[in-house]
Amino acid sequence: MTINQAVTAFAGFMVLLSVVLTYYVSPYFVWLTVFVGANLFQSAFTGICPAATIMSKLGFKAA
Structure with a gap:
């Protein structure tokens, strides 16, 4: 997985997580x-x- 793919996946996950948390926990x-x-x-x-900087340090490959 490249850094670009990892950043896109991470951003999508964070958006979905925040929607779930907004609905079930708090509107904030x-x-x-x-x-x-x-x-x-x-x-x-x-x-x-x-996020890309952190993922490059974790060993993800550049595109």
């Missing part, structure tokens, strides 16, 4: 969805993604 978990979306948006323009 919607802010987790906002954070993930904002991070994806800024990384599209800056090329800086904290």
